[in-house]
Each structure stands twice: as structure tokens, then as C-alpha cells.
Amino acid sequence: MTMLPYGRQSVTDDDVAAVVAALRSDWLTTGPQVEAFETDLSRWTGGTGCAAVSNGTAALHVAYAAAGVGPGDEVVVPPMTFVATASSAVALGATVVFADVEEETFTLDPAAAEAATTPRTKVVAAVDYAGHPADYDALRAALAGSDALLLADAAHSIGATYRGRPVGSLADLTTFSFFPTKNLTTAEGGAVAAGDPELLKRARRFRNIGLVRERDELRWPDEGGWHQEVHEFGLNYRLPDVLCALGRSQLRRLGDFLAARARLVARYDEALADLDGVLIPGRRSWAAPAWHLYPVRVLDGRRREVYDRMRAAGIGVQVNYIPAHWHPAFAELGYRRGSCPVAESFYQEQLSLPLFPTLTDADQDRVIDAFRAALRGVPVRPAA
Numbered sequence: 001m002t003m004l005p006y007g008r009q010s011v012t013d014d015d016v017a018a019v020v021a022a023l024r025s026d027w028l029t030t031g032p033q034v035e036a037f038e039t040d041l042s043r044w045t046g047g048t049g050c051a052a053v054s055n056g057t058a059a060l061h062v063a064y065a066a067a068g069v070g071p072g073d074e075v076v077v078p079p080m081t082f083v084a085t086a087s088s089a090v091a092l093g094a095t096v097v098f099a100d101v102e103e104e105t106f107t108l109d110p111a112a113a114e115a116a117t118t119p120r121t122k123v124v125a126a127v128d129y130a131g132h133p134a135d136y137d138a139l140r141a142a143l144a145g146s147d148a149l150l151l152a153d154a155a156h157s158i159g160a161t162y163r164g165r166p167v168g169s170l171a172d173l174t175t176f177s178f179f180p181t182k183n184l185t186t187a188e189g190g191a192v193a194a195g196d197p198e199l200l201k202r203a204r205r206f207r208n209i210g211l212v213r214e215r216d217e218l219r220w221p222d223e224g225g226w227h228q229e230v231h232e233f234g235l236n237y238r239l240p241d242v243l244c245a246l247g248r249s250q251l252r253r254l255g256d257f258l259a260a261r262a263r264l265v266a267r268y269d270e271a272l273a274d275l276d277g278v279l280i281p282g283r284r285s286w287a288a289p290a291w292h293l294y295p296v297r298v299l300d301g302r303r304r305e306v307y308d309r310m311r312a313a314g315i316g317v318q319v320n321y322i323p324a325h326w327h328p329a330f331a332e333l334g335y336r337r338g339s340c341p342v343a344e345s346f347y348q349e350q351l352s353l354p355l356f357p358t359l360t361d362a363d364q365d366r367v368i369d370a371f372r373a374a375l376r377g378v379p380v381r382p383a384a
């Protein structure tokens, strides 16, 4: 039995041709495709400059490093996210402070973020959970009087808008992931967007081992033509030309991907809105989400049972996410369950139904039928 996945990429002959052309070019990495991909990406971020990096976790690491996050600093993070939003700040020696999420959208609660912010807070990171933007104006207001930078983990939400403004232009730093299940893919890949040219420059340097090549910034400019210097340590988080070529080809279809996702979300909403024991994802009037997940809530303590029944029926449902502070690595640092009750009770009920641009109506109907049957408690026959 093949499992219908909860998410998957869409790769066409055009994508393949773009990759092959890059492979046959003079550049495999850090050639013309990188800058071209960054330029194409910035059309989706309202013109905000972008730096391509090797994955979404690297994007977070780069963004936190660009913000100057280090030992003694605090980073505020919501627990309803993939663990990398938090763990990449730990990797820089910072202390993560978890702040709870809002009901309905399960994005960072501005009041909780404000309460969690101290004079040591360097970054407040919001996550556009499932593709629904966080409440950025309210988060800005919550940070008034603080020096903390606002970061958007937009791994789910490229292409979404908030009060008509595109994701990528809403926070000081925005991070993207191009993992295969995300809204577009470069196999592995990610990007950082930053409006402040100094922040973007710091991001680019950290991505490239910290190397400084600009003559007017060199400590020893007359060393010779080969000379480059490291002033602050970085890592190699470059995204190869080959993958940037794939990203450019994928970006041409991002509008279509998002439209396909929106259409499938509307079909799920229609089919599930009146179902007892289930809540469909909430949304705010000011958001135009770029739905990456379709996260329903299975009530009455039945999530585990419904998950198992769906899996047995060959439907690859997923749970996104275990609250980040529940991971043993955080538990061992002293983080306790119960500190973020909204995120924690949401987790107990959360189930992601399959959602990807090439999901057929017939397969989606099969998901809906299996879900209804699972809720009724009747066995679901696996598809042939």
C-alpha cells in the first residue's frame, strides 16, 4: 500500500531542464543563478533583499547571527513550530524564552511576546504557522521601547500577505525554507530577507564563512589581490547554482502552487466545517494565508485514534508540531510542560491533512471520506 503523503513537491520538465542547464554551465555553486534567484525571490518579498542559503534551519542560524545573537542574549520563540526556530538560537549560545500562541491562528501572541521580552531580548521570532501570517503590527507595538529585532520564520508562508503587505517585508528579518514539502522547493534550501542593507550584508557574510573581500573594509588592503579576511566567524551555508536554478524555475509556478493550495483548502473547509468533533483552521480577516498545512483539531481526546485510523487507511496525516520546549534537549535545560498552555492543548488535538498542489480532487475526496469514517469510529478500508 502506498501512503498518500501529507505534502510533496511538484517537479516538471521545465524544472529538470533548468537544473540540467545549470549542471552544464561553468558554475555549480555561487555563479549567476544565485543572484538571479535572490532577485526573483525579492519580487515576492515586496522588494526586500534576499540571501539564498542551504536550508531553512541555516536561514534561521544566519538571521540570528546577523542580528548579533550570542551568549547572554535571549530570543523569544513560540513553541508551536518546527524545533529549528528555537534550536538555531541555542546554537549561537542564546537562551530561548518560549512565549505562547494565540487561539485560532496559533501564531505568536503579542501579549505573551511582550511579557517575555526583557532588556536582554535580542530577537522576537514569530512563526507564520501553516502559512497564516502572525499579527505583525501588534507584535511591533508589543516591542515598542525594546531594542529587540522582529524575525518572521516564514518557512510556511512565502506568498502570503498581511494587511495587503507581503511576507518578507513585515519583520526586520524573514527566513524561508525550500524543503520539498514547503510551498516551493530547491530540494534543500532557504533564504533570509532583510530590509536593512547592513543586516543583509551581515547575513551574506555569515553564510560565506564570514569572509570579507571589500577592499575598503580590509584590515590589510595591500596584502595582495588574493587577500580576504575573516572579521567575524561564519559558516558555509551557500546554496549552489544548480539548486538556485531549480528555485527560479519553481518560483515561476509559485502563484499557481498557492492557487492550487487555496482551492484545496476551500474544498476541505466546505467538506469539514459542519463535522462534529472537528475544528477547521481559523483565519483572520487581515490575512491572505499561503496555506502550507491544513491543520484541523480533533476534539474529545481522539486525535491519536484518528491519526492511527487514517494511517491504516493509507492517508499520510501528520502532526505539526510537538511543542518545541517538550523536546528532551529543552526538557534537560529545565523547560517545563505547562508553560505554554494554548500551544500545548492545540498540540493534543492537531492533525495535518494532506495538502499539496498536485493532490487530485479524487484523492482529496478519499481523505475526506476516510476522515469522516475515522471520526465515526468505523474501520477504513485501505485504497487498492
Ligand SMILES: *Cc1c(COP(=O)(O)O)cnc(C)c1O
Residues within 6 Å of the ligand: 055, 056, 057, 058, 081, 082, 084, 085, 127, 153, 155, 156, 177, 178, 179, 188, 189, 190
Ligand atoms: C521546515 C521548517 C524550518 C526548517 O527548514 P529546513 O529547510 O527543513 O531546515 C524552520 N521552521 C519552520 C517553521 C519549518 O516548517
